[in-house]
Amino acid sequence: MKKLGILILAFSAQIFLAQASRFVYQVTMKPDAANPSDIKTENAYLDVNKEKSIFYSENRMKRDSIFGRARQTGSFNFDRSQMQSLRSNIDFTIEKDFKTGTKTFTSRIARDQYSYDEDRPMEWKILPETTRIGDYKTQKAETNFGGRTWYAWFTTDVPFQDGPYKFSGLPGLIVKVEDSKGDYSFDLKETKKIAELQNLDSFGSVIKVKRKDYEKQNAAFRNDPVSFFQAQMSSGRGGSGISAPMSRSGGGMRQPDPNQRKQMEERIKEEIKKTNNPIEIQ
Template sequence: MKKLGLFFLALTSQFFFAQATRFVYQVSMKPDSTNRNNIKTENAYLDITPEKSVFYAENRLKRDSIMGKARQTGSFNFDRSQMQSLRTNLDFLIEKDYKTGKKLYNARILRDQYSYEEDRQMDWKILPEIATIGEYKTQKAQTDFAGRTWSAWFTTEVSFQDGPYKFSGLPGLIVKVEDAKGDYSFDLKETKKIAEMQDFNQRGNLVKVKRKDFEKQEAQFRKDPAAFVQAAMGARGGSGISAPQSRGSMRSPDPNQRRQMETRMAEEQKKNNNPIELK
């Protein structure tokens, strides 16, 4: 009987270890600096195991689930309006490897997937201010990162030294973090166990680059989406990322559809002029 009890204890321990912890953050953003009353709000997940964490938008998970089922069945007759409603302002993945300390940022420009390793450290100044946020006792810290001054509230009641987006490096979990201008904030709303960490199947070409090179590509796209699309459709092979690495992945759409797409992207970029990273 004792051996049986030890067996179930070991089995339970293995199952618990295999589980991941999901921290649900509410993210508030002001992506348009010319219309600061336009506040976008959506949820994002920070999934953590003892080895690593992944941060991504809730809508990304929902969209991927719909597309995954469509590929399995071969039927893509899903509700297009539903897919539109699941678009996200957080269209990226951030992976943190606890063993190596590396942070990988993954994002898509058109149909190509880009990945770079974050090369900037966060130098935190821990302040004496204490506050209770939700169920946690927290302490304040500040850092300057990517052109913004950030204030974070962390708790030592949770052992993970991590947080939303690229934020980490404090002696506990970041419960809340916001920039000094009030443009972006991340607020922990829920914690729960999940069976396993989500495995995202990255589709399209994966281009591994330096951070500065990715930022150049992104800046070109923001400046002139139409020209970027034309370059992507004309790109064939090559090395580095002096041109979009589409390798034929972009099909030439109908001229009217292309004009509509270019107009839509240009309008979106005009309203997306206040990115989370300013430099």
């Protein structure tokens, strides 16, 4: 009977790995260290097949769908309130290549898309504590990554050594992971089969850099976003992002609307002030 059980488990794992799966996580964040009561919650997807996985926000997929339909119809008259409601605090994607072990982080800084391969190993300490989370029997593990101590609960019932964000490398799927300060948590809420992994549109070319260079660029943007935008535009880049608000001049040419542009700049500065507690603090 024991051998039969092992065979059934192995067969189930083969079926699981032969298909694409979507793991839906509820992500809870406290992006503003000065206002810990401001808690943001949204869903994110971990799409997995036998070769790789992609982690991204649910709102990202919805926005891509809207932009895709707009390109097909040629109509870009968006419902501003709808697009505003789909803005995400998970403004990145992470792709893990299981064969090479590469984790590629991609995110936009101002108007440009940047990506880098994670260069820091994630070393886990598996702890004896076990608990049941939903339908899964899980075991606890601990790691230090990005300046935070993280606690994860993983299950060997699902044959993927993967998890949300950059987390992976445990002997099973990560069902829950949270940092010791309670600023960030990822909780598995749903599992479903999908036909294939989501094809995310990058909306332009992606600039490949080293992680340290990405961090320098991001710090420069946060320090002075207006100058950063201007530098991108003067260098001839910036076509990959959302264009600055425009208005018609007398000759019919579209020119930047200075009033709307100022409003956009002030909004960006305010958003930066309220996102001072990143998931990685070093």
